Amino acid sequence: MEADALNLTDPPENFQEVRHGFNVAGNHFLVPRALYSELVNKPRICPIPTTPNWFKGFINHRGETVPVYDLAQLSGDHNSPDQTQRWVLLLDEQPYMAGILLDSPPVALVAPNALENSSSAAFNEDFHSFLDSYLEHDGIAWAELDHRRFFTAIKERF
Secondary structure (H helix, E strand, O other), X not given: OOHHHHOOOOOOOOOOOEEEEEEEOOEEEEOOOOOOEEEEEOOOOEOOOOOOOOEEEEEEEOOEEEEEEOHHHHOOOOOOOOHHHOEEEEEOOOOOOEEEEEOOOOEEEEOOEEOOXXXXXXXXXXXXXXXXXXXXXXXXXXXXXXXXXXXXXXXOOO
């Protein structure tokens, strides 16, 4: 075997970027690059009385409490399925970690393209001021959600 065959510093010739995205009530969001994320299947959510219906409560994740939000309900989709049948996407690390209820696991977007005209992207108005980095994949517009600013802003609605 030649020494060059083990050189891993050169990028592969056919390298294609892979991003991960998730859908919430017709809004297509990207998991931000280099952000810790984890998918939890049907965790037990402890509800908190007298909170908005879009705040589902907390889960215990490795001994830490993590708030869980239903962004579909926040955006006005009141037909969302039972939360016990859903995934929770955890974004970020403590103390900024937050969970988002999903109906299905995130998808891989292979070789998405930069979207120059983000005005053509359809997102619920609750999210517009928190979106960055628009991409297009298979004719669908995807955007990164600035989750820290977003969750800080919606906490003020309590």
